[in-house]
Amino acid sequence: MLFNLKTLLRSAALRQQSLLAVRHFQCGKSVQSKVQMKGRHLLTLKDFTGEEIKYLLWLSADLKYRIKQKGEYLPLLQGKSLSMIFEKRSTRTRLSTETGFALLGGHPCFLTTQDIHLGVNESLTDTARVLSSMTDAILARVYKHSDLDHLAKEASVPIVNGLSEMYHPVQILADYLTLQEHYGYLKGLTLSWIGDGNNILHSIMMSAAKFGMNLQVATPKGYEPDPGITKLAEKYAKEHGTKLSLTSDPMEAAQGSNVLITDTWISMGQEEEKNKRLQDFQGYQITMKTAGVAAPNWTFLHCLPRKPEEVDDEVFYCPKSLVFPEAENRKWTIMAVMVSLLTDYSPQLQKPTF
Structure with missing residues (x-):
């Protein structure tokens, strides 16, 4: 009986210490709450808080470390597809998005002005709804930022600004x-x-x-x-x-x-102003x-x-x-954008100092 009593008292003490340790951790250190980005549009950084932008950079650093440094394969976008609308030519935006999305197991679909004419052969409303029904996100590189706003209003999937005349957030x-x-x-x-x-x-x-x-x-x-x-x-x-x-x-x-x-x-579209x-x-x-x-x-x-x-x-x-x-970092950051908008993945790497 005495042995059982000692055992019970010891177990109770250990449980109490455990509870105190948990309480001490919660009070003594800030708990990093996950920033919720899934399903949002990225049209301009004006729409994002400092903590949300820092989260995207943290996620970028995490993916870069795990994939480039550790050689891990992370099929976070497996089964996902991306519409890429490019009214303006591009090297870095196109290559970083296509290779990055594919590296994460997804399928990027590149559309030029030969394939799609925003608001010309088909209305922006119809384009947004059709692409939303077939792909999981839309990245658009456009002449008019108002076209992005229109796409975002009508689409049921995240819209990412790949460049407009007003902003280039990525x-x-x-x-x-x-x-x-x-x-x-x-x-x-x-x-x-x-x-x-x-x-x-x-x-x-x-x-x-x-x-x-x-x-x-x-x-x-x-x-x-x-x-x-x-x-x-x-x-x-x-x-x-x-x-x-x-x-x-x-x-x-x-x-x-x-x-x-x-x-x-x-900039593209200003060629006639070159000499001036x-x-x-x-x-x-x-x-x-x-x-x-x-x-x-x-x-x-x-x-x-x-x-x-x-x-x-x-x-x-x-x-x-x-x-x-x-x-090079164009690739890791656009990957982070896509992962944050389309998945529930959280960074495993310690948060960098900003």
Whole structure:
């Protein structure tokens, strides 16, 4: 009887210790709640919180580590198919999406303007409904962002913006993953945009402050970012305690910067403006002189394709240039987007520091 009593008391004590340990863990450490992304559209980073964007980067790092570093096969998209609508030609967006979706066991279906004409041979409403009935998601690279909004309204599957004239969110995810890998963090970095006030810049403006990053923008007069986007970016900067500045002086924008960023001066559809744009952007080429006023740990980003007038060879091919890791990360980030929108998978890798 005495033996049984001792055993019961010991068991009760162990159970109590276990309960205390659980309570201590819950109180002493924040429990990472899963970010719910499944079934959503990704049209602009404006629609996502900082934690949601960080989750996408965490998932990107997880997939990259498990597949590239550990050599695991993860058929997370097995049985899934993707419609890819491309009104504009592409190298990185198409290749990263096709190879990434297939690597995860899914089937991407590429559609060009020869296969589908949005709103021409068939209405956007009908296209959205038909593609929704046959595939699990739609990635569209379009001339008009309003077409994406229309598709999202009518589709019953997630719509992903592969590029529009207003935003290029999947590119910015790759940029941020590249910077996190290089610096080990994002908070406190100062980004400098030197170039056209285009879709890439708009996407940075809708997200940088959410990571605690400062943004210094230089565009020629007449090529400033959209006023509505600027107003919202100013609101984000105020909310997150970051700095946002706009100027027409490239050297001023580069002052003390950690990351120098530029893009094409002539986007698809602007070919007739080429001569005028080349003249208006004189002095905006990023060179070692530009880098000379940046922070000692400066790096360079360009989403590609690149022209020499935008950045000279010395900067573009130097060890501080991250353009090719940036290009590769297009694959891992679009894979993360698809996995987050179509599955319940959670990252296994420890969450990176942002």
